[in-house]
Amino acid sequence: MEEQNTELYLFDIEGTTTPIEFVHKVLFPYSVQNFITFFSETSAETGFAEELILASKNETEYTEEVSDSAESLTKFCKYLVSKDRKLGILKEIQGRIWKKGYESGELKSTIFPDVPPFLERIRKSGKRAAVYSSGSVEAQILIYRYCEAGDLTVYFESYFDTAVGGKKESTSYTKIAEKLSLLPGSILFFTDIKEEADAASEAGVRSIIVSRPGNHPQAEHDYRVIKNFEEILS
Incomplete structure (x- = not known):
């Protein structure tokens, strides 16, 4: 069994431990609603504007020129969200917006019920x-x-984002293994995306596809598929 040789379990979030619906119907809309307030309150932080203006040069479909005004930055960020872009600067801005929402009590995340017992x-x-x-x-x-x-x-020792690389790039998983001082083969990765599992496998990291309600259908593959974590370590 996969778990017998596992030293570390590596978790994707969206569609794996958290419903896709929560991310796309709660978190993303919340950030969209609050971009204008965020940019109005952080106008002094020109780094955000500079990075977004630079990023706009690569968005050939976006025909408007992006300026450092709160309105222009807001409109561009809404566009990026609509295209589900994974830009680090966008994720950082969203993270700050969500932090306020969580701390104020406006946001509370949804986790699949089988996740906490599995982590324990x-x-x-x-x-x-x-x-x-x-x-x-x-x-x-x-x-x-x-x-x-x-x-x-309390259950997680480390967190990794696209600073280590894209999730469909094998080198990202190699870096994660190195940072954790583990052999790739001792890591078991849970994801809902075949291409991410492919990248992990190329790096020597073993993968399991998690099939949750609302997840997107995946191309044919040979990975083990589970519907919940009760199928692991049971």
Whole structure:
């Protein structure tokens, strides 16, 4: 079985531990609604404007010139969200917006009910757990800290975002293994995306596809598929 040789369980978030619906119907709309307030309140932080203006040069479909005004930056960020872009600067901005929402009580994340018991079983077995998501590390921590099941951050030792590379790039998983001082083969990665599993496997990291309600259909593959974590370590 995959879990017998596993030292660390690496978790994707969206569609794996958290419903896609929560991300796309709660988190993304919340950030869209609050971009204008964010840019109005952080106008002094020109780094955000500079990075977004630079990023706009690569968006050939976006025909408007992006300026440093709150309105222009807001409009461009809404466009990026609509295209589901994984830009680090966008994720950082969203993370800051969500932080305020979580801390104020406006936001509370949804986690699949089988996740907390599985994390507890991992801890009791002496194994390790970490997270790798396209959302910023800050956003990842917020999802697990402010969830309906309570604070789950106690179960994770590390968080990784696209600073280590894209999730469909094999080198990203190599870097994660190196940072964790583990052999790639001792890591078991849970994801809902075949291409991410392919990239992990190319790096020597073993993968399992998680099939949750609302997840997108995947191309044919030979990976083990589970519907919930009760199928692991049971």
